[in-house]
Amino acid sequence: MEYSKFKVEEFVTDEYFVKWIKRPDAEVNAFWNSWLSRNLQQVTRVQKAREIVLHLDFKINRPPEGRLLELWEKIVRPEEHHRGIFSGGLNYDIRKMDISNSYRFRNWKLPIRKKLIHLF
Secondary structure, eight states, X not given: OOGGGOOHHHHHHOHHHHHHXXXXXXXXXXXXXXXXXXXXXXXXXXXXXXXXXXXXXXXXXXOOTTHHHHHHHHHHOGGGTOTTTXXXXXXXXXXXXXXXXXXXXXXXXXXXXXXXXXXX
């Protein structure tokens, strides 16, 4: 990695940097201490990024094993899982949407477009 050109935001989102701040070990400490001694112009950015990382609680949310396929199926076949969006009812089928609801759905951006036209 070319850490010498990193901004504060890039340090904060870099997994290796976060490991150094949150869960340091001998190897990570050696790397970052050596790198900082060669890149003194980055000390201020590293200090700011360190403060941010210490105040944030990073948690990677991954679905449990086997759940990923189930979630993917819900994305691929949404009509089976998302009934009731337009009517509020649990058994409402989007394919049976009445004319007034389909008109509202198709033209829901119309009032926003009119307001934007008047702005320009």
